[in-house]
Amino acid sequence: xxxxxxxxxxxxxxxxxxxxxxxxxxxxxxxxxxxxxxxxxxxxxxxxxxxxxxxxxxxxxxxxxx
Numbered sequence: 509x510x511x512x513x514x515x516x517x518x519x520x521x522x523x524x525x526x527x528x529x530x531x532x533x534x535x536x537x538x539x540x541x542x543x544x545x546x547x548x549x550x551x552x553x554x555x556x557x558x559x560x561x562x563x564x565x566x567x568x569x570x571x572x573x574x
Contacts, residue, residue: 517569524565528558 535551 517566518573519569520572521565521569524569525562528561528565532558 531554535554539547539551541547
């Protein structure tokens with residue numbers, strides 16, 4: 509979702525963003541293959557967790573750089 513800005517975010521965020529992004533792609537493909545409510549609900553739940561963990565990764569990365 510958000511590529512790391514070299515000045516503000518570092519390696520921790522990059523790794524977290526890539527791993528979380530892979531999960532998002534997998535859930536999206538699952539929804540394309542199985543267009544049903546459980547797959548849609550699963551993607552919705554993952555997207556909420558994805559955003560929270562992505563912002564948490566930003567915070568952790570900025571604390572590690574202090």
